[in-house]
Amino acid sequence: MEIRINAQKSIGGFTLSADFTVTGDQVGIFGESGSGKSTLVGLLAGLHQPDRGEIFLDGECLFSSRKGIMVPPEKRRIAIVFQQPCLFPHLSVKSNLLYGFRRAAPEHRTIDFAALVSVLKLDTLLERGVNNLSGGEKQRVALGRAVLANPRLLLMDEPLSALDDTLKFQIIPYLKSVSEQFRIPYLFISHSLVEMRLMVEKVLVVAGGRMVEQTTSDQLARSRMGQSQVGYINLLELEAIRRMEGLFVYQWGDTELLVSAGNNQPTALFELSSRDIILFKKHPEAISARNLLDCIVANTFPAGNKIGVELSCGNRRLVAEVVVQAADDLGIVTGSEIFAAIKASSFRRLG
Amino acid sequence: MLSLTPADYDAVRLSLKVALAAMALSLPFGFAFAYMVTFLKFRGKVLLEVFINLPLTLPPVVIGYLLLLLLGKNGWLGPLLDLFGIRLIFTWKAAVIASAVVGFPLLVRSIRIGMETIDHQLIQASRTLGARWYDTLITVILPLSLRGIIAGSSLMFARSLGEFGATIIVAGNIPGVTQTIPLAIYEYAGSPTGESMAMSLCIVSVAISVLVLLFHEFLGKKLGGRD
Numbered sequence: 167m168e169i170r171i172n173a174q175k176s177i178g179g180f181t182l183s184a185d186f187t188v189t190g191d192q193v194g195i196f197g198e199s200g201s202g203k204s205t206l207v208g209l210l211a212g213l214h215q216p217d218r219g220e221i222f223l224d225g226e227c228l229f230s231s232r233k234g235i236m237v238p239p240e241k242r243r244i245a246i247v248f249q250q251p252c253l254f255p256h257l258s259v260k261s262n263l264l265y266g267f268r269r270a271a272p273e274h275r276t277i278d279f280a281a282l283v284s285v286l287k288l289d290t291l292l293e294r295g296v297n298n299l300s301g302g303e304k305q306r307v308a309l310g311r312a313v314l315a316n317p318r319l320l321l322m323d324e325p326l327s328a329l330d331d332t333l334k335f336q337i338i339p340y341l342k343s344v345s346e347q348f349r350i351p352y353l354f355i356s357h358s359l360v361e362m363r364l365m366v367e368k369v370l371v372v373a374g375g376r377m378v379e380q381t382t383s384d385q386l387a388r389s390r391m392g393q394s395q396v397g398y399i400n401l402l403e404l405e406a407i408r409r410m411e412g413l414f415v416y417q418w419g420d421t422e423l424l425v426s427a428g429n430n431q432p433t434a435l436f437e438l439s440s441r442d443i444i445l446f447k448k449h450p451e452a453i454s455a456r457n458l459l460d461c462i463v464a465n466t467f468p469a470g471n472k473i474g475v476e477l478s479c480g481n482r483r484l485v486a487e488v489v490v491q492a493a494d495d496l497g498i499v500t501g502s503e504i505f506a507a508i509k510a511s512s513f514r515r516l517g
Numbered sequence: 518m519l520s521l522t523p524a525d526y527d528a529v530r531l532s533l534k535v536a537l538a539a540m541a542l543s544l545p546f547g548f549a550f551a552y553m554v555t556f557l558k559f560r561g562k563v564l565l566e567v568f569i570n571l572p573l574t575l576p577p578v579v580i581g582y583l584l585l586l587l588l589g590k591n592g593w594l595g596p597l598l599d600l601f602g603i604r605l606i607f608t609w610k611a612a613v614i615a616s617a618v619v620g621f622p623l624l625v626r627s628i629r630i631g632m633e634t635i636d637h638q639l640i641q642a643s644r645t646l647g648a649r650w651y652d653t654l655i656t657v658i659l660p661l662s663l664r665g666i667i668a669g670s671s672l673m674f675a676r677s678l679g680e681f682g683a684t685i686i687v688a689g690n691i692p693g694v695t696q697t698i699p700l701a702i703y704e705y706a707g708s709p710t711g712e713s714m715a716m717s718l719c720i721v722s723v724a725i726s727v728l729v730l731l732f733h734e735f736l737g738k739k740l741g742g743r744d
Contacts, residue, residue, distance in 0.1 A: 213641050239644040240652075252642045256660045265656075269647030315646045 167191055167319055167351035173219025173229065175205055182206060182375040184219075191351040194362045194383060197372035203355045206372065207323045210353070211246055212239035223319060243274070245312035247341075249324040251304035253296040259307055260292040266315025274316045277348050285344055286310045302333045306340060313344055320345060320352040326361055335435060335517025338364050359387050360399055360437065360516075391440060391487060392470025398440035398485045402513070405433050413456065413510050419482035424456040426511040435516045442512035443486035445475065446505040447496045455507040459484075463502050466493070473498070477506055519717050527693045528701040529721055535609060535697055536677035539616035540670050543624050547669060551628035551662075552654065556640075573622040577682030580618055584687045588614070605687075612688040612695050616677035623676055624669040631665020632658065664740055671733040675726055698722050 168189045175182045182202040197203050208214035209221065209229075218231040223244070228237045245266060253262050263283070267275065283289055286306045291299065296307060305325060312320055322341060326334045342365065345352050354365040362369055363383040371379040371386065381389075391398040404416035404423065414428025416436075425436065444455065461477035461484070468474070473493040477484045486506060488496070498504065521529075553559075554566055572580055587593050588605050598605065605611045635658060643653040681699040688695035690704065702718050705711030 211641075211645050213644070238649070239641075240647045240649050242645075243647075244645060246642065246645050248638055248642065250636075250638060252636065252638045254639060254643070254657060265643070265648075266646030269652070311646065 167193075168222075168224055169193075169210070169319075169353075170222040171209070171219070173209055173216035173221055175209055175214060175216045177205060177214075180205070180375060182209070184209070184377060186370065186377045186380065188368070188370060188380065190368045192345070192366045192368070193351075193353050194366035194369040195353060195355045195372055196357070196359070196362050196369050196383075196386065198357055201372045202375040203357075203372055204323060205375075207246065207321050207353075207355060210319075211244045211321060212237060212242050240269070243270075243315075243317045244319045244321060245315045245317035246321045246323055247305075247309050247312050247325040249327050251296075251301075251308040253304055253307055253311070255295075255297055257296070258292070259288065259294050259296055259299070262296055262307055263288070263292075263310050263314055266311055266317075270314075270316045277314055277316055279314065282310055282314060282344070282348070285347060286340060301329055302336055305329060305333075305337055309337075309340060309344060313348055313350060317350060320350050322352055322354045322365075324356055326356070326358070332517055334361070338517075341365065359383075359390065359394075360401070363387060363399075363401060388467060388469065388474055388485065391474055391485075392472055396439050396441070397487055398469075398474060400438040400440065400484050401516075402436045402438060403433060404436055406431065420480040421459060421482070423508075423513070424510045425513045425515075427513060427515045429515065436513040437516055438484070438508065438513055440474065440485050440487040442508060443477075443484065444507045445486055445488060445492075445496060445498070446507060449505055450507070453507055454509070456510040457506075457508040459506045459508070461504050461506050463498055463500055463504055465500060466498060475504075477504065479506070519720060520713070521717055521721070522714070524692045524696070525701060525714070525718060525721075528696050528698050528718070529725075531609060531612075531693075531695070532678055532697040532699075533725070535612045535616055535680075536674045538613045539620060539677045540624075540674050542613060543617045543621055543673060544666070544670065547621060547624035547628055547673075548659075548662075548666065551625050551632055551665075552658065554625075555629050555632040556658075569625050570622045572619050577615075577619055577680065578686060581615060581683035581686030584611070584615060584618065584683065588687065607687075607689045607691065607695065609688065609695055612680075612684045612697060615683035615687050616680045619680055619683055620673035620676040624673045627669030627672055628662055628665040631662035631668070635661045664737060667733060667736050667740070671729050675729050678722065678725060678729075 170187045172185045182205045184206055195203050195206065205214065209216050212228065215236055216229055221229040227235050228242055229235060254265065286309065288306060288310060291303060296304065325341065326337060329337060356362055367382055369381055369383045369386050370377050371381065387398055402418060404418050406428065407415045407417050413424045413426060416423045416425055428434065459479045461479045463475060464478040464483065465476040466473050472487045472489055475486045475488060475498055477486060484506065550569055554562060588598065589595055605614065639657055640653055643657045648656065679699060684697065685700060690696050690700045698718055702715050705715035
């Protein structure tokens with residue numbers, strides 16, 4: 167997918183001035199609320215008309231004020247998963263799912279209804295109405311409906327914001343797997359850095375109605391570590407091994423981690439703040455923290471008055487943070503050996 | 518107690534016929550106007566709204582008189598109607614037009630209230646899923662404003678049954694031809710012996726109104742049933 171946009175749009179006192187080219191199949195648009203993300207979605211989907219400029223998708227002109235082109239939304243083949251599920255309340259789950267499919271040109275209908283229904287685990291819901299579904303079920307139907315329209319681009323406009331934390335992380339695998347399995351490129355729009363990192367590599371940062379940076383989601387998280395209240399969030403996908411005296415033992419690469427907040431699922435996603443990792447120069451004799459990892463400093467990077475320390479633990483990476491003086495005291499340089507202590511309770515389970 | 522003359526039966530039949538015809542005639546226009554004022558942006562929208570709502574505030578007699586000026590033999594549209602051999606004034610069709618004009622704002626208002634509750638993102642979703650504007654109109658907006666349409670239609674039907682002022686001016690009070698229930702009651706009320714006859718028609722009138730309201734409630738409940 168390639169989006170080329172150079173367009174302006176004023177709504178009320180706000181002006182969006184988008185001028186960028188982006189390629190890639192999974193791209194994020196990151197920005198605070200009010201930065202212009204949703205306006206951008208409206209311009210791409212054809213729901214708002216730019217005041218002037220041009221928009222191209224894969225070389226095809228969708229809008230041009232100069233040439234007088236404005237392709238209507240129904241002809242763009244750009245489907246949206248909104249923040250609210252926006253299901254048609256008068257239709258059944260099945261009719262909702264098929265709404266876009268029935269309107270797609272036969273030559274574009276490549277997605278198999280039964281396959282999608284089974285990926286999204288909607289088999290048992292098909293004949294039901296949509297008004298009594300749970301929040302997660304509704305969002306899965308909304309996703310299925312958008313995908314079944316066989317779009318060439320899927321816009322996910324804060325699709326997780328209205329869901330509580332548990333549901334959010336249950337829906338993310340669906341968003342990813344459906345788009346990957348059915349090969350639909352997507353733009354993922356969000357103000358959440360964690361969501362960004364789980365969904366995309368490449369990120370456009372939007373602020374004040376302009377695109378200010380094109381970066382990777384991990385780089386973005388690192389550069390924001392200094393200002394963030396919670397530091398850098400390490401995301402760890404762990405495999406459960408066994409239980410031990412009230413704690414859960416998980417496999418992380420070739421290391422075992424002890425975690426308080428485990429569950430009975432075979433794999434689980436945890437977050438660990440860079441602030442919850444304590445670094446030691448030498449192996450401490452005895453500590454209360456249940457995890458002590460022998461690491462190599464892979465890299466350091468500045469973040470405000472702190473230093474971010476990228477640790478290589480076996481074949482896995484972790485980011486810790488220390489204040490500048492501590493970095494000097496510990497003699498942290500790339501390649502040095504260091505011990506990282508992490509309390510079992512510092513891992514927060516997502517989903 | 519309920520003793521109706523053949524002329525009374527005619528009046529009841531005519532009332533129902535006029536109210537149904539006025540409702541059927543107004544529905545498509547009412548839906549279109551409600552759609553325009555709810556979803557479209559255009560110049561002169563305020564003027565259009567004032568124009569639609571005017572019959573609500575004008576005395577029906579004034580509306581009747583204006584319709585007479587418009588549709589009468591020497592009226593503004595008279596030559597045009599003559600050309601097609603259409604005669605409206607003092608026929609039951611004139612009563613239909615009078616009822617339609619007087620009830621129209623009620624119909625538009627109800628449909629509009631229904632349409633205003635529709636989430637705009639549903640419409641946007643439908644468009645991005647490949648529906649053209651008229652497709653969205655039929656498959657999303659129409660079914661979701663059904664409650665408003667039913668409410669508006671019953672209101673309009675009931676209003677038509679009671680229409681008097683405009684009707685008597687454009688359609689007259691001809692028994693068997695243009696005499697509806699209110700006009701018949703008016704005539705009985707003016708005659709010294711008509712008291713019980715007027716009462717009978719009043720009871721019929723109440724009965725029809727109650728039935729219309731019950732029907733409205735029933736449909737509303739049925740529509741709200743889907744889970």
